[in-house]
Amino acid sequence: MTTKIIISGSESPLLRRGLGEAISIQHISKSYKEVQAVRDISLEVQKGELFGLIGPDGAGKTTLMRILMTLLIQDKGEATMGGFDVVKDYKKIRNMVGYMPGRFSLYQDLTVEENLNFFATVFKTTVAENYELIRDIYVQIEPFKNRLAGKLSGGMKQKLALSCALIHKPEILILDEPTTGVDAVSRKEFWEMLKKLQQKGITILVSTPYMDEATLCNRVALMQKGKVLDIDTPRNLVDGYTRKLYAIRSNQMHHLIQDLRSYEKTDSAYAFGQYLHVTGKDDEVEATEFENFLMKKDHENLEVFDIQPTIEDVFMELLHEG
Amino acid sequence: MKTIFYVIQKEFIQVKRNKVMLRMIVMIPLLQMLVLVFAATYDLKNVDIFLVDKDLSSTSRELAGKLEASPFFTINNTSFDPEDGEKELLRNADEMVLVIPRGFERDLIRDDKASLQLLVNAIDGQAAQLGYSYAASVIRDFNKNIIAEWKGLPEFNAPFQINTVSRFWYNSELEYKWYMAPGVLAILVTLIGLFLSGMSLVKEKEQGTIEQLNVTPIKKIQFLTGKLIPFVVIALFDLSFGLLIAKVVFNLPIVGSLWLVFGFGILYLLGILGLGLLISTVADTQQQVMFVTYFFMMIFILMGGIFTPVDSMPHWAQLVNEANPVFHFMKVMRMVVLKGSNFGDLIHEFVALCILGFTFLSLAVWRYRKTA
Numbered sequence: 001m002t003t004k005i006i007i008s009g010s011e012s013p014l015l016r017r018g019l020g021e022a023i024s025i026q027h028i029s030k031s032y033k034e035v036q037a038v039r040d041i042s043l044e045v046q047k048g049e050l051f052g053l054i055g056p057d058g059a060g061k062t063t064l065m066r067i068l069m070t071l072l073i074q075d076k077g078e079a080t081m082g083g084f085d086v087v088k089d090y091k092k093i094r095n096m097v098g099y100m101p102g103r104f105s106l107y108q109d110l111t112v113e114e115n116l117n118f119f120a121t122v123f124k125t126t127v128a129e130n131y132e133l134i135r136d137i138y139v140q141i142e143p144f145k146n147r148l149a150g151k152l153s154g155g156m157k158q159k160l161a162l163s164c165a166l167i168h169k170p171e172i173l174i175l176d177e178p179t180t181g182v183d184a185v186s187r188k189e190f191w192e193m194l195k196k197l198q199q200k201g202i203t204i205l206v207s208t209p210y211m212d213e214a215t216l217c218n219r220v221a222l223m224q225k226g227k228v229l230d231i232d233t234p235r236n237l238v239d240g241y242t243r244k245l246y247a248i249r250s251n252q253m254h255h256l257i258q259d260l261r262s263y264e265k266t267d268s269a270y271a272f273g274q275y276l277h278v279t280g281k282d283d284e285v286e287a288t289e290f291e292n293f294l295m296k297k298d299h300e301n302l303e304v305f306d307i308q309p310t311i312e313d314v315f316m317e318l319l320h321e322g
Numbered sequence: 323m324k325t326i327f328y329v330i331q332k333e334f335i336q337v338k339r340n341k342v343m344l345r346m347i348v349m350i351p352l353l354q355m356l357v358l359v360f361a362a363t364y365d366l367k368n369v370d371i372f373l374v375d376k377d378l379s380s381t382s383r384e385l386a387g388k389l390e391a392s393p394f395f396t397i398n399n400t401s402f403d404p405e406d407g408e409k410e411l412l413r414n415a416d417e418m419v420l421v422i423p424r425g426f427e428r429d430l431i432r433d434d435k436a437s438l439q440l441l442v443n444a445i446d447g448q449a450a451q452l453g454y455s456y457a458a459s460v461i462r463d464f465n466k467n468i469i470a471e472w473k474g475l476p477e478f479n480a481p482f483q484i485n486t487v488s489r490f491w492y493n494s495e496l497e498y499k500w501y502m503a504p505g506v507l508a509i510l511v512t513l514i515g516l517f518l519s520g521m522s523l524v525k526e527k528e529q530g531t532i533e534q535l536n537v538t539p540i541k542k543i544q545f546l547t548g549k550l551i552p553f554v555v556i557a558l559f560d561l562s563f564g565l566l567i568a569k570v571v572f573n574l575p576i577v578g579s580l581w582l583v584f585g586f587g588i589l590y591l592l593g594i595l596g597l598g599l600l601i602s603t604v605a606d607t608q609q610q611v612m613f614v615t616y617f618f619m620m621i622f623i624l625m626g627g628i629f630t631p632v633d634s635m636p637h638w639a640q641l642v643n644e645a646n647p648v649f650h651f652m653k654v655m656r657m658v659v660l661k662g663s664n665f666g667d668l669i670h671e672f673v674a675l676c677i678l679g680f681t682f683l684s685l686a687v688w689r690y691r692k693t694a
Contacts, residue, residue: 122538
């Protein structure tokens with residue numbers, strides 16, 4: 001469903017605006033007591049880029065973002081935002097970066113309007129001054145401007161939080177899992193808003209555990225257990241996947257995955273929605289071989305066919321290798 | 323400046339929207355002043371006496387009559403067996419047992435001396451002491467009179483007596499409520515200040531709003547000032563409200579300057595709010611704040627001398643009290659309100675409160691920086 005956006009996303013702004021780095025991360029490490037949350041991560045986000053940190057919970061996405069937001073100090077390494085060091089120049093960074101934490105962090109007992117005014121004042125500006133930037137988003141919640149923020153729906157809260165993060169016209173926007181816990185329609189709307197903001201020249205770093213959202217970014221970093229597994233455009237990542245991939249289903253899915261994993265010619269088998277995505281050892285296993293094996297195991301309504309890989313397949317493959 | 327103003331405005335809106343908080347701000351002074359001041363009284367009233375009169379003479383009856391005539395004592399029960407009295411003491415039904423032994427009058431006439439036994443329930447040491455001394459003075463009085471009577475001297479012209487005339491200054495009728503009211507006011511200000519400030523910062527932590535604020539260019543000092551000012555205002559409002567109740571309900575004489583009361587109130591609040599902030603920078607949840615605040619409140623208040631005179635505490639406790647802001651403020655309140663002390667009399671308290679306030683506030687600011 002998102003193929004069209006992949007193309008428009010991966011070609012242009014990066015090349016067009018390639019005016020240098022907005023965010024630069026060099027060998028950053030951070031531990032909490034015994035847990036090493038981030039291990040020697042290096043990556044660069046270009047100006048005007050929409051960059052995604054993709055990975056499951058515990059991948060280190062939030063920690064990395066908090067270091068960039070000057071809320072945490074790294075153990076090792078260096079990072080700059082808009083050319084400013086996150087440790088030394090933290091005051092400058094706070095003036096030019098907008099942040100939306102993973103958890104809704106506005107005042108629940110203030111109204112929509114009061115929250116917006118409050119954060120505008122704290123940034124020494126006014127809502128009127130930067131209304132242009134937030135107009136598209138704010139008009140959607142304006143009818144509820146006298147409602148307490150705590151009484152808004154999930155999607156509304158998220159729009160309010162985004163408005164507050166944009167109120168001081170930041171150059172860089174950092175969004176920590178903005179779409180977690182939000183319904184599918186609101187998620188789609190949210191990404192459209194991000195695209196519009198990107199067109200206004202804002203560099204966006206966004207994290208998400210949803211693989212399908214990765215395709216909406218210009219480039220993504222696939223993260224797992226505090227490490228970056230790969231960084232590239234979603235298109236290149238998918239293109240780089242050269243394995244032969246099968247989608248398989250039967251009417252006994254639970255047994256199917258167990259049977260496939262016990263089969264000596266199976267390399268990997270993962271559940272992807274209604275199907276299992278399966279690779280064979282050395283990519284030399286034919287579809288008919290799987291079929292014959294599974295027929296013997298009494299699977300009915302069996303379907304086996306070739307399938308194009310997605311980002312998630314790439315991610316699983318990277319995990320499997322590691 | 324504008325930022326601070328907005329933080330203040332935000333705090334007030336939040337208090338206004340918090341119905342529980344609003345009710346507390348109004349109800350706490352009312353309840354504390356009306357209930358605590360009345361209840362925490364040491365005025366001696368109604369001590370129940372168990373009388374064991376084994377003598378049954380006119381002298382023993384006269385003594386019993388004297389006690390009964392006093393407004394403080396009621397003879398509740400009588401028996402001929404002191405053990406019955408002891409049982410009543412155990413049951414807490416009577417506070418005192420007076421045993422008049424057989425031959426009391428005879429001994430008194432023949433030997434010029436006789437003994438009485440007074441058993442006092444001393445579970446509550448203070449009340450026992452007080453009851454005992456009242457009873458003893460009634461007996462002493464009785465004693466003095468019979469000597470005079472028997473020697474045929476007129477009652478009011480007894481020889482060889484030193485007559486002590488005592489006058490109680492600053493609270494001549496020993497009105498206990500007047501003594502309690504300024505103390506309870508001090509507790510009131512402490513309670514409101516400590517809880518409000520302790521809760522508010524930790525609430526920002528719990529709701530995650532601190533995370534959003536920390537990435538803004540707001541300065542800690544702006545934020546903390548904006549946060550503290552509303553609580554100073556609210557606590558001072560409660561102080562005025564409490565004073566008004568004391569004036570209207572107890573007719574509390576406010577001898578000293580109200581400026582001094584409020585001036586010290588502000589100084590004191592800075593320290594208390596600093597402590598509240600300090601607690602909430604260390605704690606992660608409102609529950610933790612409650613526990614820690616409660617702990618400090620207990621120690622401060624019980625050590626501070628609301629119920630027991632600090633002068634009779636052991637020396638080390640008096641030294642510890644120098645670090646107890648409640649102790650100093652309670653003293654200031656009593657001295658200014660009851661005695662009309664001026665600033666010159668309160669230099670010691672002023673310096674102590676300044677040091678404590680500065681310490682708590684700077685610790686809070688320092689801790690807040692580290693957690694951010």
